[in-house]
Amino acid sequence: MRRTRLAAAVATLALLGACSTGSANDTADAGQPVSGGSLTWAVETEPITFNPHLYAQAKARLLVWNTFESLLTHDSQGGYVPWLATGYEVSPDGRTYTFKLRTDVTFSDGTKFDAAAVKANVDQLLVPNYAPAVAAVQLRNLDAVEVVDDATVAFKLKAPDVLILDFASSPQGAQVSPKSLKEAKNLKAGGPELAGTGPFVLDRYIQGQEVHFVKNPAYNWAPANAGHTGPAYLDEITYRFLKESSVRVGALTSNQVHVIEGVPATDEALITGNPALSLQRGLNSGSAYSYYLNVANAPFDDLKVRQAFRAAVDVDAVLTGVYRGTATRAWSVVGPTSPFYDKTLEGTFGGDPELANKLLDEAGWTTRDAEGYRTKAGKRLTVRLVQNAPFVRDRRDVLAQAVQAAVKQSAGIDLNVALVDQGTATKALADGEYEVFDNSRADTDAGAALNLLLHSAGAINRTGFTDAGLDGLLDDAQASTDTAARTEAYRQVQKLVNDQALVLPLYAPADQIAASTSVGGLGFEPTAGVPVSAYHLWLSK
Amino acid sequence: MTLALTRPVTGRLRLRTRPRPGLAVAAVFLALILTAVAWPSLFGGDPLAADPLNVLQAPSARHWFGTDQLGRDVFDRVVHGARHSLSIGVAATLIATSTGILLGLLAGLGHRYADEAFSRTFDALSAFPIVLLALLFIAVAGTGTTSLIVAIGVALTPHYARVVRAQTFVVRRAAYVTHAVAFGASRPRLVVRHVLPNVLGPIPVIAVIGLGEAVLIAAGLSFLGLGPQPPSPEWGAMLSEGRGYLHIAWWASVLPGLVVTATIISLTALGRHFQRRFEGRTA
Numbered sequence: 001m002r003r004t005r006l007a008a009a010v011a012t013l014a015l016l017g018a019c020s021t022g023s024a025n026d027t028a029d030a031g032q033p034v035s036g037g038s039l040t041w042a043v044e045t046e047p048i049t050f051n052p053h054l055y056a057q058a059k060a061r062l063l064v065w066n067t068f069e070s071l072l073t074h075d076s077q078g079g080y081v082p083w084l085a086t087g088y089e090v091s092p093d094g095r096t097y098t099f100k101l102r103t104d105v106t107f108s109d110g111t112k113f114d115a116a117a118v119k120a121n122v123d124q125l126l127v128p129n130y131a132p133a134v135a136a137v138q139l140r141n142l143d144a145v146e147v148v149d150d151a152t153v154a155f156k157l158k159a160p161d162v163l164i165l166d167f168a169s170s171p172q173g174a175q176v177s178p179k180s181l182k183e184a185k186n187l188k189a190g191g192p193e194l195a196g197t198g199p200f201v202l203d204r205y206i207q208g209q210e211v212h213f214v215k216n217p218a219y220n221w222a223p224a225n226a227g228h229t230g231p232a233y234l235d236e237i238t239y240r241f242l243k244e245s246s247v248r249v250g251a252l253t254s255n256q257v258h259v260i261e262g263v264p265a266t267d268e269a270l271i272t273g274n275p276a277l278s279l280q281r282g283l284n285s286g287s288a289y290s291y292y293l294n295v296a297n298a299p300f301d302d303l304k305v306r307q308a309f310r311a312a313v314d315v316d317a318v319l320t321g322v323y324r325g326t327a328t329r330a331w332s333v334v335g336p337t338s339p340f341y342d343k344t345l346e347g348t349f350g351g352d353p354e355l356a357n358k359l360l361d362e363a364g365w366t367t368r369d370a371e372g373y374r375t376k377a378g379k380r381l382t383v384r385l386v387q388n389a390p391f392v393r394d395r396r397d398v399l400a401q402a403v404q405a406a407v408k409q410s411a412g413i414d415l416n417v418a419l420v421d422q423g424t425a426t427k428a429l430a431d432g433e434y435e436v437f438d439n440s441r442a443d444t445d446a447g448a449a450l451n452l453l454l455h456s457a458g459a460i461n462r463t464g465f466t467d468a469g470l471d472g473l474l475d476d477a478q479a480s481t482d483t484a485a486r487t488e489a490y491r492q493v494q495k496l497v498n499d500q501a502l503v504l505p506l507y508a509p510a511d512q513i514a515a516s517t518s519v520g521g522l523g524f525e526p527t528a529g530v531p532v533s534a535y536h537l538w539l540s541k
Numbered sequence: 542m543t544l545a546l547t548r549p550v551t552g553r554l555r556l557r558t559r560p561r562p563g564l565a566v567a568a569v570f571l572a573l574i575l576t577a578v579a580w581p582s583l584f585g586g587d588p589l590a591a592d593p594l595n596v597l598q599a600p601s602a603r604h605w606f607g608t609d610q611l612g613r614d615v616f617d618r619v620v621h622g623a624r625h626s627l628s629i630g631v632a633a634t635l636i637a638t639s640t641g642i643l644l645g646l647l648a649g650l651g652h653r654y655a656d657e658a659f660s661r662t663f664d665a666l667s668a669f670p671i672v673l674l675a676l677l678f679i680a681v682a683g684t685g686t687t688s689l690i691v692a693i694g695v696a697l698t699p700h701y702a703r704v705v706r707a708q709t710f711v712v713r714r715a716a717y718v719t720h721a722v723a724f725g726a727s728r729p730r731l732v733v734r735h736v737l738p739n740v741l742g743p744i745p746v747i748a749v750i751g752l753g754e755a756v757l758i759a760a761g762l763s764f765l766g767l768g769p770q771p772p773s774p775e776w777g778a779m780l781s782e783g784r785g786y787l788h789i790a791w792w793a794s795v796l797p798g799l800v801v802t803a804t805i806i807s808l809t810a811l812g813r814h815f816q817r818r819f820e821g822r823t824a
Contacts, residue, residue: 244784244785245785246785246787250788264785266597266610266786266788266789266790267788269789270788270789314593317593318593320593320594321591321592321594321596321610321611321612322593322596395785397771398611398782401591401771404772405590405611405613405772406593409591417771418770419766
């Protein structure tokens with residue numbers, strides 16, 4: 001009896017394993033949407049702030065839209081859908097963007113949403129030292145915000161800037177109640193003090209444990225592509241911060257939580273093998289997860305050493321080892337889902353130890369020390385990667401160790417990896433005490449990411465590479481509303497980055513959601529590709 | 542104590558003469574571990590050789606302990622890790638014993654006020670768990686192998702200092718010391734010739750037991766990422782790296798964990814054995 005049951009179970013498992021590899025959307029199991037219920041979702045990353053203006057972690061994006069909303073949102077074709085705005089107009093010279101606003105929206109603290117609120121938010125963003133990255137990059141062409149009437153607001157620009165629409169749909173451009181902006185004691189950290197217009201209200205945050213949201217019953221202004229209208233289905237939702245992937249998977253398989261995100265490739269079989277669970281994957285927008293090489297420091301001031309580092313890594317083998325073939329390899333700094341992605345770069349570098357060794361010999365790193373690392377004039381060929389712990393996801397620490405082993409084995413390069421807290425990382429980066437910087441940006445418009453990462457004025461230009469030609473290309477692309485012209489400019493940018501070996505692209509960041517089949521409405525945000533907010537979810541009875 | 546008194550004397554004698562297979566196993570295991578510390582390449586290959594196409598392989602004839610998340614041989618890493626983990630333990634114990642002896646002697650032989658000051662400090666420090674003291678030290682001094690060694694050494698010092706102080710009190714009242722004073726021995730000669738050798742007697746015994754504790758604390762702090770940094774093969778760090786794969790590759794963390802456990806049990810068993818021998822001799 002026991003044996004036959006076991007055999008049946010094994011057969012079922014095998015069958016299910018075979019069926020669910022296509023990552024189909026299993027929400028049909030949850031039936032029709034129902035209202036009510038309390039859902040628990042285990043997330044990998046604890047946000048460093050709940051203030052949307054200071055949003056920086058792609059993994060925190062799904063929390064932002066519960067409480068806050070922007071003027072626009074994205075559709076799945078790279079266009080925009082009205083949200084708190086009902087529409088926008090661009091002046092013929094491309095220097096005035098006029099937004100018409102909804103008149104039926106109130107913040108959860110009772111303040112009315114109007115043109116003055118939009119202006120208050122932008123003014124706050126421009127306060128020195130409040131959100132320097134937003135002020136210096138996303139709003140760098142902004143001249144002034146003018147309140148035309150209660151329901152109309154105009155963004156006056158110093159120069160044409162198509163990315164202002166991306167700002168208007170980004171978390172940083174989300175609308176916080178002007179009353180909170182004025183009165184919040186801890187504005188930068190955010191939390192229950194900050195009122196938004198979203199379908200949920202953040203009512204409890206316990207650091208290191210969880211954040212809890214309750215339904216906003218007055219909510220009735222979802223964007224047209226949200227799938228439903230009126231208040232959210234769920235009464236409340238709790239996000240628990242479980243940093244350890246094995247703990248998250250264990251919490252799901254033991255029914256302690258309904259949904260988890262960040263499922264390591266090695267654990268996917270545990271999910272797909274269980275008929276009560278479903279798994280979905282979505283590729284993120286923005287830039288690929290890449291190593292940026294710091295040309296300001298030796299040895300990466302030498303192009304040959306940069307090229308050698310890139311050639312020394314067999315990215316495919318490393319990704320197979322760490323992600324079991326579930327990761328999508330990146331070939332350019334621009335992510336493969338972006339319309340600007342240059343496909344011709346595929347297969348142009350990497351996995352060539354012979355070339356790496358030849359280049360290093362030419363660059364003068366000809367001798368080796370006792371541990372097998374290359375040396376030049378008695379100095380070891382060492383490069384340092386400083387990983388900022390709150391931003392480490394998808395086992396990027398393990399990936400770094402795999403790259404570390406690869407460059408040592410194939411070319412005798414010493415990649416020194418340090419996983420440190422945010423303060424230490426910020427200091428190391430500010431002091432230039434690094435040669436490798438790792439980053440991926442989930443910007444919905446990849447151009448916004450490139451402005452930050454590659455422009456000489458970019459807030460996170462960690463390559464230290466400055467080039468007037470590169471800046472010119474980025475500026476032209478930002479000013480143009482013509483997609484074909486932008487694509488061509490970004491193609492040239494990617495080629496330049498590739499020729500200079502400034503970047504070692506590794507993989508296209510993706511999100512994985514695993515859930516009990518009782519949860520409906522799960523999916524990924526259009527364009528951004530990150531998990532949807534709780535507005536879409538329901539829990540079947 | 543009452544239990545021992547009610548027992549027939551023969552029972553105690555039989556206990557002491559009975560052969561101890563456990564002890565022999567512990568000794569052999571420790572000998573192997575010590576060999577691994579001295580000549581790791583005798584047993585294991587390169588602990589850093591990653592093979593991304595053979596990650597998380599189960600134990601087999603080729604990889605006795607399987608491979609880890611980067612395709613490195615877990616057995617090679619355990620063997621090479623012995624050097625890291627044990628040398629941290631030994632170095633920390635050496636620091637703790639030498640500082641402990643010095644401070645204990647100062648307290649035991651010094652002025653009454655000095656004794657009070659030292660003893661109350663030791664008492665206060667002993668009130669903190671050793672791991673917490675070590676963590677405090679690391680928080681101030683930063684992470685790294687040297688810092689870890691010093692942290693554990695400092696944290697264990699009060700333990701040894703108290704033993705030495707108590708022993709000093711016993712010895713300085715012993716007849717041979719009083720006689721030496723009567724014969725007019727100088728104070729330094731008194732300390733070096735008569736007090737120190739007799740105070741040191743129990744130190745090697747408690748040091749062997751303490752070594753087990755030091756290795757355990759070192760592994761624990763390395764587990765938290767406060768010890769040798771990746772890719773160094775260190776037992777605690779291996780446990781930490783392997784824990785994310787416990788569902789699918791138990792060997793990457795369980796087998797190094799078993800080696801840590803066996804090492805500490807062996808050290809403690811051996812230490813207790815010496816202790817019994819030592820107490821038997823002095824009784």
